[in-house]
Amino acid sequence: MKAKSSLIICNLAPWSGSFAREVLDLALAGAAFDLPIGLFFLDDAVWQLVSNQQSKAIEQKDLCANLKALPLFGIESLYVSKDSLKQRNIQETDLIFPVELVGDCQLVQLFNRYDVVINL
Amino acid sequence: MATLHLLSQSPFMGKHLSNCLLCSGSCDAILFMGDASYALQLGTVFWDMLCQLEDVKLFVLSEDLVARGLSLHSDQVGIIDYEGFVDLCVQYSKTCSWF
Numbered sequence: 001m002k003a004k005s006s007l008i009i010c011n012l013a014p015w016s017g018s019f020a021r022e023v024l025d026l027a028l029a030g031a032a033f034d035l036p037i038g039l040f041f042l043d044d045a046v047w048q049l050v051s052n053q054q055s056k057a058i059e060q061k062d063l064c065a066n067l068k069a070l071p072l073f074g075i076e077s078l079y080v081s082k083d084s085l086k087q088r089n090i091q092e093t094d095l096i097f098p099v100e101l102v103g104d105c106q107l108v109q110l111f112n113r114y115d116v117v118i119n120l
Numbered sequence: 121m122a123t124l125h126l127l128s129q130s131p132f133m134g135k136h137l138s139n140c141l142l143c144s145g146s147c148d149a150i151l152f153m154g155d156a157s158y159a160l161q162l163g164t165v166f167w168d169m170l171c172q173l174e175d176v177k178l179f180v181l182s183e184d185l186v187a188r189g190l191s192l193h194s195d196q197v198g199i200i201d202y203e204g205f206v207d208l209c210v211q212y213s214k215t216c217s218w219f
Contacts, residue, residue: 013158015187016130016154043133044132044133044158047158047188057186058184060187087164087165088158089161089162089163
């Protein structure tokens with residue numbers, strides 16, 4: 001039986017509670033079972049990918065280091081909302097790794113690529 | 121009777137910033153903490169609005185700027201630490217927390 005692919009959507013900022021870390025844990029848990037996983041960063045979640053963040057300033061663990069390790073765990077499908085970046089004046093070059101940019105008109109197609117969508 | 125407004129919600133997530141601005145009079149101050157510091161990002165509609173304010177003082181907690189990798193491009197916003205936060209609370213006759 002073919003493993004179902006999952007698209008996990010994050011839409012909250014990195015330091016608003018433990019949400020960002022929980023989504024990451026979920027993605028890694030799926031990858032550990034060889035499930036095909038995609039991660040889609042929408043709205044304030046795009047702030048998670050901005051470089052130069054120094055989490056020590058607020059006594060938190062470095063989320064970016066964990067995010068950068070995603071491809072090592074087999075999660076290479078990383079999508080970011082083009083519109084969310086634009087609203088926040090964040091350039092693609094400001095991000096910690098290369099991502100696939102998704103425009104609003106491509107969202108339905110993105111969802112159709114996956115068997116399951118998880119929106120925490 | 122000046123008020124110190126405390127914001128911690130990301131401006132992209134709700135109406136706290138816009139409500140706060142409706143309620144801010146001259147001589148008031150606004151302190152951006154936590155995710156509210158995203159409002160100070162250059163090139164966003166929020167910063168475009170904030171940099172037009174003439175009679176409301178703006179402050180941000182330095183640790184929140186640094187944690188988020190944000191940089192300010194203006195002298196208009198005072199960067200303070202927690203001691204500065206306490207000083208502000210003492211200085212203003214009222215605080216209004218938009219949590």
